[in-house]
Amino acid sequence: MAGFRARTTDPVDLAVVPYPAVTLAFDIGDGTLAVVDSEGREQRDSAVIGMAADGVRGLGRDVACLQLRLSPLLAHAVLDGASAESGGRVVPLDDLWGRDAARLRERLCAAGSWEERFAIAEAALALRCEGGRVVDPEVAYCWRQIVTHQGSVRVDRLAEAVGWSRKWLWSRFRAQLGLTPKRAAQLVRFDQAAHHLAAGNAAARVAAEIGYVDQSHLHRDVMAFAGATPRAVAIAPWLAVDDIAWAEPGYLHDV
Template identity: 60%
Template sequence: MRSAAGWDVVRPPTPNRVAGVSMAGFRGRATGPVDVRVVPHPAVTLVLEFGHGPLIVDATTGRQQRGNLVAGFMHDAVRVRGENIECLQVRLSPVVAHTVLGASLAELDHVMVTLDDLWGQDAARIRQRLGDATSWQDRFASVEALLACRVETGPSVDREVAWVWDRIIASRGQARVDELAAEIEWSRKRLWSRFRAQIGLSPKRAARLVRFDHAAHRLAANEDAAGVAADSGYVDQSHLHRDVLAFSGVTPATVAGETWLAVDDIAWTTPGVA
């Protein structure tokens, strides 16, 4: 277990056996309440809360959610706060999220909903299991088993859509979407329609979010903004500035010091979900 920004963080001992899934456990430290900003990330997020909490998430729209949550692709930062928090966070590639959630990701774009709304009694059962478990290893195993079961029975995305998403991730958001459409022999219109319906974003928006995520982590590693802009596919430093401001609400200099990015590098092996 490692600590950062008010959290004790623990990772599973082995990679998840469900492709496109990663997990981490979080416990608010006894030194005081947690209050951090979380910047957008190219994944669908499940927050499975089982402590005395509650964990509270405030969106910039003024809407507030608490407890077990599903967060679709967020386009601006949210505030996470609370005391005595214990939760297990799951990051889902949208390719597997479509299957696991059994819901249209397009309807979750820029939206947080309670897991009860999507899973019904399954949400209550997994919260009970997490609360009863005596170790993080048992909690990770319970969630992994549930996700594996849902993958077996849920709807799958088109093979072509999954391939395009993988190429966007591999290129760190720099792949040209028109060229990807040509490679799978789809029209631009067909790719936009199918990708948006199954992934939840347009291909261009997805690429932009992946590119921002990569750049934000490099800025947090104290890399020079001009060099990050050039290497990340931005036209110039001003272009990077505009994108960072649009997604996070702050400048590149400020986002580099966001405490959640320090937690991110502890909780997850690498930025992004493949």
Template identity: 55%
Template sequence: MTMAGFRVRDLDALRMVPHPAVTLLLEFGAGSPVVDCGAGRQQRGSIVAGPGIGTGGGVRARGENVECVQVRLSPVIARAVLAASPADLDGAVVSLEDLWGRDASRIRDRLGDVSSWRDRFTLTDALLARRHEAGPPPVDAEVAWAWRRITGSRGRVRIDELAAEVGWSRKRLWSRFRSQLGLPPKHAAKLVRFDHAVHCLAAGRGAARVAADAGYADQSHLHRDVMAFTGTTPATVADEPFLAVDPLAWPSRGKP
């Protein structure tokens, strides 16, 4: 789990770049962020989004006087924390109130009562830890292991090999992985590889080098993948502010 804090006076159509995690935005400020989900759909206030949200470049956040804590949860633990499977999100942006009811308002009030980001992170960590302990059973050990292999290899692993390593058929791995983590294993590997590549681009590395290091066939392959996930080019996505909260892209900066 990672956390970052945002305080933005004027948030103007910030593109949400897909990420291989379940994302929570816990707002507590005077304003209220709005997430435009495409096709005229919107969500206001605190939200939850499944892995890969924003694929295609169609999800943007906006608002005035926005203050929030962003939490990125591994899909492996998200089910216990949310009391809902990432698969139930079905790639959509969901209001936190729809999942947690009045607890969402209580969290908002408690975050607003503390004055420092350090205290907000500590409070958020404790709240989510309690939910995790009280939540439903974890995912299958084989699914968790496959996820760790995918993330550990930065997406450079064959699904046939994963299935063989856990002693399952490819079909069984696909079914269990998809139902418990919210996306098929092959797509998860592509998303993890993309995430690593795009943060390397944001860190200022050249596209040709990034393509080679991330395991793409060539620079054109990287270009197609970035376009598919973000709707824009590698050169453009490298300057996306949404990537600036990650230490991989900005190792010299702390949490904002």
């Protein structure tokens, strides 16, 4: 989890680069923060950003936000199986948690420090996780293999490893994590590429190191997930703070 605070009164308009995790965002400022999806729909107060959600932007002024990234395995439990429904969309947390979402946000807003907010959020996640649904062990294994191999893994080999047919793995994986195994692998590989680009590496070098057939395939995936060219993704503000903001369990970043 990380805290983000914009000390300037200038409008904030940040493109959210897709990430292989389910994101929970809580507005703990003055209520001006809006998470806007690719179709222009706004979510305020608290929102769930699904894996591979594209065209998402954070808009506001003098913003304070607590953001949590959950692996899809944890999100499945914390959101009681509803995380898959978010898929590539942005949905209000109230729709998934009911009044608990509003009560949690009130506690976060009333907290006297970021450390207290991190502790409140962590306790809330632990409580939700206790009674939440657990993904199939086979699905969990396949997700971890995809992450371990940075997306360079064949779906048929994953299915063989867990003793399932390709079709059944495809069905169960999508039902529980919101993406097909192939799409999940593409997202994990894109994430690796995006961060290499943000680190200043040339697109041709990134394509070769991450395992793309050539630079045009890298360009295609970057456009598909981020709606921008590799050059634009390389300077995306959201990526610029990633290595700092997510280095520790709880971190505050001023923008």
